[in-house]
Amino acid sequence: MGHILRGLVMGLAVAVCSPAARAQSCLAAADRQAFDVRALQSQLMVAAITCGMEQPYNQFVRRHQGELRRAWSTIQGHFRRRGEGQGGTDRYITGLANTHSQDSLRYGDAFCRSVGGLFDAALAAPNGVALQQLTLTGQISTLQDAPACTRPAPLRVATTNGR
Numbered sequence: 263m264g265h266i267l268r269g270l271v272m273g274l275a276v277a278v279c280s281p282a283a284r285a286q287s288c289l290a291a292a293d294r295q296a297f298d299v300r301a302l303q304s305q306l307m308v309a310a311i312t313c314g315m316e317q318p319y320n321q322f323v324r325r326h327q328g329e330l331r332r333a334w335s336t337i338q339g340h341f342r343r344r345g346e347g348q349g350g351t352d353r354y355i356t357g358l359a360n361t362h363s364q365d366s367l368r369y370g371d372a373f374c375r376s377v378g379g380l381f382d383a384a385l386a387a388p389n390g391v392a393l394q395q396l397t398l399t400g401q402i403s404t405l406q407d408a409p410a411c412t413r414p415a416p417l418r419v420a421t422t423n424g425r
Contacts, residue, residue, distance in 0.1 A: 288411035296336035313374035
């Protein structure tokens, strides 16, 4: 009995520490950026509709068209790799829109006032990294809270060749 329990514990430890298990608990940096950029776009889209800010939203989309396309493609790839395909992407995008819409209803005029400055910052952002930084304020729901994966530092091998 002790051997069986020990085997189960060891198997669980290997499974939890495996690269596949770690991959589900974190996102590649490019995926993390894509989810954040898409969350920003979703919040701005809801603001455009709810707060009558269509013009700044359209400017945002034109200004960052390439970044938005890359984010969309990366998100689709993420869900495809997880075996969820287009359905996973659709559920995520719908969930974002619903969350941001609920935020606009919950906060009313305060939502619209706060988003005005967000449009200005998004329009001034030079690239996707800068857009991602806007989501790190905690004011934008991303629905994807897995952190970016980090690679362990490479091992350094000590040499004894006298140098």
